[in-house]
Amino acid sequence: MSSVSAPNVRGVDSPGRRTVFSICGMCVARCPIEVTVENGRVTWLRGNPNDKAIGESMCGRGGAAIPFEYDDERPQTPLIRTGARGAGRWRRASWDEALDYICDKLREVVAEMGPRGIALSDRGGPFTDLSRGFVQALGSPNYFDHDSSCARNTNNAIRSLTGYGRGAIGFDIKNCKHLVLWGRNLAESIKVKEAKEFMGAIARGMRCTYIDPRVSTTACKATRHWQIRPNSDYALNLAILHEVLKREIYDKAFVERYVTGMDYLRAAVRDTTPEWQEPHTGIPAAEVRAFVDEIAADAPQVIFHTGWMTARHKQSFYVSRTALILNALMGSFDVKGGIVLAKTPEDVGRKSLKKLIDRSPKVKEPRADGAGTTRPQWDPVAGMAHQIYRAIETGDPYPVGAYLAYRHDPLTCMPDPPALQKALDKLKLLVAIDVNYSETAWFADVILPETTYLERANILAQNNGGRPNFGMRDQAVAPRFDSRPAWWIFREILRRMGPLAHGDALDFETIEELWDYQLEGTGVTVAQLREKGFVSLADAPWFFPRDKIPFKTPTGKFEIESEVMKQAGLPSLAPFQPRAVPTGDRFHLMFGHAPVMTGGQSLNNPILGDLAGPNPLWINDGRAKALGIGDGDEVLISSPAYSAWMTARVTPLIHPDAVFMFHGFGRTVPLQTRACGLGVADQRLQHGMLYEYDPAGGANAMTETIVQIKRKGA
Numbered sequence: 001m002s003s004v005s006a007p008n009v010r011g012v013d014s015p016g017r018r019t020v021f022s023i024c025g026m027c028v029a030r031c032p033i034e035v036t037v038e039n040g041r042v043t044w045l046r047g048n049p050n051d052k053a054i055g056e057s058m059c060g061r062g063g064a065a066i067p068f069e070y071d072d073e074r075p076q077t078p079l080i081r082t083g084a085r086g087a088g089r090w091r092r093a094s095w096d097e098a099l100d101y102i103c104d105k106l107r108e109v110v111a112e113m114g115p116r117g118i119a120l121s122d123r124g125g126p127f128t129d130l131s132r133g134f135v136q137a138l139g140s141p142n143y144f145d146h147d148s149s150c151a152r153n154t155n156n157a158i159r160s161l162t163g164y165g166r167g168a169i170g171f172d173i174k175n176c177k178h179l180v181l182w183g184r185n186l187a188e189s190i191k192v193k194e195a196k197e198f199m200g201a202i203a204r205g206m207r208c209t210y211i212d213p214r215v216s217t218t219a220c221k222a223t224r225h226w227q228i229r230p231n232s233d234y235a236l237n238l239a240i241l242h243e244v245l246k247r248e249i250y251d252k253a254f255v256e257r258y259v260t261g262m263d264y265l266r267a268a269v270r271d272t273t274p275e276w277q278e279p280h281t282g283i284p285a286a287e288v289r290a291f292v293d294e295i296a297a298d299a300p301q302v303i304f305h306t307g308w309m310t311a312r313h314k315q316s317f318y319v320s321r322t323a324l325i326l327n328a329l330m331g332s333f334d335v336k337g338g339i340v341l342a343k344t345p346e347d348v349g350r351k352s353l354k355k356l357i358d359r360s361p362k363v364k365e366p367r368a369d370g371a372g373t374t375r376p377q378w379d380p381v382a383g384m385a386h387q388i389y390r391a392i393e394t395g396d397p398y399p400v401g402a403y404l405a406y407r408h409d410p411l412t413c414m415p416d417p418p419a420l421q422k423a424l425d426k427l428k429l430l431v432a433i434d435v436n437y438s439e440t441a442w443f444a445d446v447i448l449p450e451t452t453y454l455e456r457a458n459i460l461a462q463n464n465g466g467r468p469n470f471g472m473r474d475q476a477v478a479p480r481f482d483s484r485p486a487w488w489i490f491r492e493i494l495r496r497m498g499p500l501a502h503g504d505a506l507d508f509e510t511i512e513e514l515w516d517y518q519l520e521g522t523g524v525t526v527a528q529l530r531e532k533g534f535v536s537l538a539d540a541p542w543f544f545p546r547d548k549i550p551f552k553t554p555t556g557k558f559e560i561e562s563e564v565m566k567q568a569g570l571p572s573l574a575p576f577q578p579r580a581v582p583t584g585d586r587f588h589l590m591f592g593h594a595p596v597m598t599g600g601q602s603l604n605n606p607i608l609g610d611l612a613g614p615n616p617l618w619i620n621d622g623r624a625k626a627l628g629i630g631d632g633d634e635v636l637i638s639s640p641a642y643s644a645w646m647t648a649r650v651t652p653l654i655h656p657d658a659v660f661m662f663h664g665f666g667r668t669v670p671l672q673t674r675a676c677g678l679g680v681a682d683q684r685l686q687h688g689m690l691y692e693y694d695p696a697g698g699a700n701a702m703t704e705t706i707v708q709i710k711r712k713g714a
Contacts (some may be wrong), residue, residue: 021048021533023473025453026068027598028125029190030461032533033062035454035476042066042454050532053193060596060611061190065197065454067606069480074435074670075449076481085425087441088670095492098446102450103496105429105445107140109401110500115139116365117399119388121146121584122406126471128382128460130506131406133356134490135336137496137505142400147380149362149413153310153697157320159379160562161328163552168342170465171305172541173197175337176365177298178207180326181305182233182319187217189308209291211236213590213655214236214618224291229701230588230658231313232281239277239288242269244329249296250696258549259328261560261572263500280578282655290573299330303655310660310697311593312334313704317697318574326556333462334544341544342464345522347370348538353470353518360502361534368400373481377568377696384411397481402429407450407488412600412664413437415686415702418641433489436601437669456485457511460518460529466541470522472529475511487514516523572694580705581657585627588624589639589705591682599652600664604675615679616649619709624650634712637680639687639705644680645659645712652655659709 020035024045032048034056045065047054078098083089093101109117119140122131124145136142147155153165162169173179174184174197186198201220202208209332210222210701211233219225228236244250245266248377255262295302304323308315332338345352366373369387372380391411392400401423411417423428432441433448441447450456458473491506508514515526523536544550554563565572579683582588593599594612602608618638619629629635631650635645646661655661666681686705693700 004542019476021050021472022476023454023471023533024058024062024065025063025473026602027190028123029192029454031062031192032140032471033058033059035051035357037476040477042069047535051186051534055198057192057196059190059192061598061602062192064602064605064607069452069454069477071606072603073152073437073674074440074452074481075437075447075483077449078482079447081445084451085430085445086421087499088442089485090447092621095482098448099492099496102429102431102446103493106402106493106497107500109428110139113399113401114365115363115500116368118142118393118402118404118407119384119392119400119411120404120410121215121366121388124382126463127458130487130490133359133505134494135601136357136363137360137502139363139501141274141365141367142388142468143382144206144369144388145223146385146408146413147382148385148409148693148699149311149415149702150309151307152319152382152699153317153377153694154307155379156377156697157317158306158324159560160377160564161321161553161560162271163326163394163558164341165379165381166306168464169306170340170342171303172337172340172466173201173303175204175301176201176206176303177301177337178209178295179305180295180323181211181218181222182307182323183212184305184308185212185216185218187221187644188593190593190598199328207294213658214592214660215653216592217595226281226283226287227655229280229581229682230655231283231315231579233319234322235272235277235280236283236288236317237319237326238269238272238299238576239274240292240326240402241265241322242272242331243274243289243292243424244296244326245269247292247296249292249328251300253327254333255549258333258551258558260555260557261472261562263667264561264572265325272576279284280576283418294504295326295330300335302330302332302659303327304330305340306423308662311699311702313579314692314694314701315574315577315595316699316701319695321340321573325560333558334549337541340541341549343466343468343538343542344464345462345468345537348468348542350468350537351522353460353522354520356459356505356518360505361490366397368397371398371698375568375698376664377564377570378698384693386414386693386700389414389420389423390691392426401427402431403432404431405426405440405444406433406437407435409434409438409440409600411443412656412681412683415683415689415692415700415705417430417681417683419688419690420580433486435483436604439600439668442669443509448489449481449632450489451479451483455479458485459487460515464536466543467536467538469534470519470524470529471534474530474533485511487511487675565696568696574696579704584710585710586706587623589682589707589711590658590659590660590703591663594662597662597664600667603664603667603678606674609674612662612664614647615665617649617709620654620658621652621654623656624648627709628714629709630709636712637685638708638710642684644684646680659707
């Protein structure tokens with residue numbers, strides 16, 4: 001194999017001052033940005049001023065991209081493991097050697113298990129046509145994103161009702177009169193546009209009902225906060241639906257035109273009165289009725305947010321599903337101030353980007369997780385990652401021997417890392433492609449360093465929405481180390497696999513050549529994209545005619561009684577299943593993200609780690625007093641196989657049944673010197689939870705974890 005060459009770089013070493021429009025890569029929101037480069041070095045970042053919704057705004061994580069770019073504590077060259085997995089023994093390798101090593105192992109897997117024995121997972125988002133196209137070109141059906149530990153319940157709930165995925169559902173918060181949130185912490189969230197719209201809407205008088213066992217910043221901004229008992233939100237939703245139907249305060253014209261299954265819904269909520277839910281949730285029945293009065297007055301400019309991180313409990317799917325049903329009953333679909341169905345370029349008379357995944361034959365083999373086949377209720381586009389780990393461990397339904405984790409760190413984001421390591425240790429090949437030394441990278445056989453988002457160009461992104469657009473992440477500066485962009489890495493692997501892969505799928509010499517392919521027939525040029533960073537395909541937000549909303553279900557309607565759920569043998573609305581209330585020194589473990597952190601990738605950042613501060617354990621003041629715990633005391637938090645010391649934050653701002661901690665701490669990679677050993681990893685406390693999941697929606701049931709708390713010296 002001849003030596004590889006670096007991808008061509010467009011003017012990144014040119015002297016002087018210039019600006020580059022791009023897309024931020026410091027979290028999954030991927031906001032449009034403007035990058036200032038002086039003499040080949042990034043000197044300033046801000047939001048893309050051409051995007052009026054964001055303007056020049058940028059969150060703390062986005063602003064910390066410069067110190068990350070010029071930090072040396074990240075992978076600098078390909079590494080091949082020389083010791084046991086996780087032992088931290090590596091040798092540097094050239095790209096030729098590392099790629100040949102990977103492809104030799106892939107050939108072994110294909111010879112023994114077939115192409116379906118290869119799997120890849122990534123973070124999801126607007127660039128997945130690349131990774132999905134790569135996996136398909138290898139002949140495997142097993143592409144996954146990270147959403148089994150995040151939003152798969154929401155996605156599959158939306159799909160069962162509307163036929164659309166989560167990405168096709170938007171929220172017109174700017175014009176909303178009443179926003180209802182189940183733990184969606186917008187004021188501290190990862191989306192600058194959403195946070196700005198939320199604060200602006202609150203300032204102009206929008207009502208917000210926020211439902212969360214913890215008092216977050218969003219709770220402080222809301223007009224109503226319900227400190228609900230952990231994992232009981234489905235009961236609350238059933239009671240709200242009962243009251244709406246009993247009083248017939250719904251949009252009868254919209255329901256008659258679009259909604260099927262109303263008799264099924266009436267039967268499901270016949271007995272779920274506000275009084276019935278009160279002992280389950282702790283929410284007074286009178287408050288539920290007052291809330292229903294408000295949403296009736298504000299409809300259809302009412303949004304019941306379907307959620308973001310919904311990998312919580314085993315009925316989270318039904319929480320998202322009932323939230324969306326409430327949107328339908330209020331007639332808030334595709335109206336100003338309500339739910340906005342994403343429009344494709346074709347909807348506004350334009351043409352979509354050409355897809356890379358269409359450059360290789362579709363794979364006929366079933367997915368290892370059964371998504372779309374044995375589990376028809378699970379979306380087969382991205383699947384359920386915990387089930388690929390089960391297949392790796394057990395060989396059921398078939399063996400999987402090679403796994404590539406691309407910008408995805410399952411040993412941080414999935415429950416019970418020791419159980420996951422047990423599965424991953426059965427692999428013939430584990431590859432991590434990342435800009436960080438992730439926990440998964442440290443356990444891998446090969447680490448391939450991807451260029452940072454400031455050092456690389458990605459494939460173009462098509463952003464469907466009220467006003468669809470194409471977006472560009474352009475390269476701002478030359479790579480500091482011996483790293484490569486993902487499109488080039490995937491291309492080189494396909495080339496080396498020869499006849500065992502469809503190399504034509506990504507056979508582009510430059511990123512500009514790839515972009516030109518994507519843009520064929522769209523009427524948009526690379527030059528236009530570089531001029532502003534994006535090209536809008538409509539002059540203003542566009543709504544479907546009120547009598548022509550195109551639901552994509554088997555019936556063409558909004559399906560309360562879902563055909564997909566029937567195929568799966570599951571109820572469209574299951575009876576509420578109350579959880580046992582933990583007592584004594586036992587609590588539900590809840591977790592969330594600090595405003596300046598993105599999962600586990602931020603703690604080692606030279607600025608963000610300091611801003612994040614310590615990771616205290618929030619515990620209710622009444623429960624703490626009974627256990628003799630004072631604010632600032634050291635406490636031992638324990639699950640059956642793991643325990644750690646934390647500092648107690650005693651407060652009334654957390655429900656008595658729960659304790660809360662921030663996610664992303666407890667790093668173990670010694671090369672991350674600022675983060676290693678700092679704080680406690682919540683996922684390690686989630687013992688036995690890797691394969692505990694919502695059977696309908698598929699996502700992990702993380703907040704069903706029970707922990708014990710003891711004061712030091714008790």
